[in-house]
Amino acid sequence: MKFPYTIKLYMMIVENTKPRRGRLHMDYALFIVIGALTSFVGTLAGGGGLIGMPVLLLTGVPVHQAIAAAKFSNMISSFSSFFVLLGEGKIGWKQTAFIVPISLGGGITGGLLASSLPEKTMTAIAIALLTFALSLQFFRKKMTQQRSAVFSKKLYAPLYGISVYDGMFGPGQATLLMYTYLSTGLDYLSAIAFTRFQTFISCFGAFATYLYAGHVNWHIAPFLGLGSVIGAQVSVRLAQKLKQEHLSLILNIVTFLLIIQLVFKMIG
Template identity: 25%
Template sequence: MLESLTPEIWLLVAMFGVAVLAGFIDSIAGGGGLVMMPALLAAGLPPHLAIGTNKLQSLFGTSMSCWNYWKGGLVDVRGNLPLVALVFCGSVLGAVLVQQVDAGVLRYIVPVFLIGMAAYVILSPRMTDEDAQERLSRKGYAPVAGSIAFYDGFFGPGTGQFFTTSLVGLRGHGLTRATGNAKLLNATTNWAAVLIFAVGGKVVWILGFTMAAGAMLGGYIGSHFAMRHGAKIIRPLMIVASLGLTAKIVWDMLA
């Protein structure tokens, strides 16, 4: 258990290993928090410190994944700059508000979104690596991206999947390209949230940076794995991550 803000060596080593797994999963399908958050809470962190510290490690893992997808030609940084600015502001607003408002009500709403998202991934023929006709322009997609960013700052679980599936379903991206651009947006929301949680003193820095190293390693391996195998590996992992995260949230509600 974490009895102080200076973790013991064994805990740092254990959390590094958990972060490698979380970074690997998150870089491919999102949902790394499904692995990391229970581990942080089991280590004895209060919920607010667990959220802030998880955001720090997620920031580094997602940034590493984004870098690899960008090198692979799957991230449009210049074209998405307006969205980047928008999601940064949305995440800041959410992270500020969550420190003022009880977020418990979202625990009843999120499972519905995640089950719907998993059903979309399973049933939709559009979840392939082939680009399709866009249903919304980049400008039309902006309110969707802003809402997801606000949600990430305010609560968080499933943000990567929300970005990916909305880019596939609304922007017409192929699944691997959507995953790459989702990492750009998700890295941005993580940067914003970390700044707010850090100002609020809700990050255990030694633990967070140790996990960040693990998350970067996992993100590096996972993003290369995803680019090599494409939709045939991303799609099933997204389904598993979505249903697993839903099951955990429902379990927490019942418990």
């Protein structure tokens, strides 16, 4: 008497798993596309996370898993784009040595503090910093662009603070780094190189904390990472073909759009 019910239950399980498998493959493709688009925008001007994070959350990914996957993908893509610029001679290993302890410590600190500040507070901080950075672009005197710059110790505090911010969540983190490095007189491609390297280190530190806490979903992170590498490689090569004026315009436009999106997010 129980045998037919067992068969019926088995058939129900088989039928229900078919669409899930198909949907899973669609999700993998979606994660690759999200990663590529996020990394493409993020490499050129920062702010890619404000594209990828909302989409991940809309697909039903829990917030801590979404942040962990974003840190994993950003860690891989930022190093891949940095490696291209390293090969092009836009930056050297010795120049990046001072960044490692600052960004690693900041990323770990931010990851550990991820749940201590409300999201609205984080958003308000982002709006204030991005608005300040954008205003500096319009009011500061035009600086002579150069491949190398002397980084004073006064720069260490803001770089550490941005890495902490990145480890916690970090909407617009790369954009803030871009403005910080450009303010020293670096040319745009060198600023991208420093930004991508620091993002790699801070994301590595933050990802380690999320991995330890068990928030990493390995059905999402690798595919998001694959897409992010594709987007980073395309954008970093495009950046080398664009003029300084065009790149600065992209940065300003993206920053303005980020501020608007964050304001609506905070109000909502």
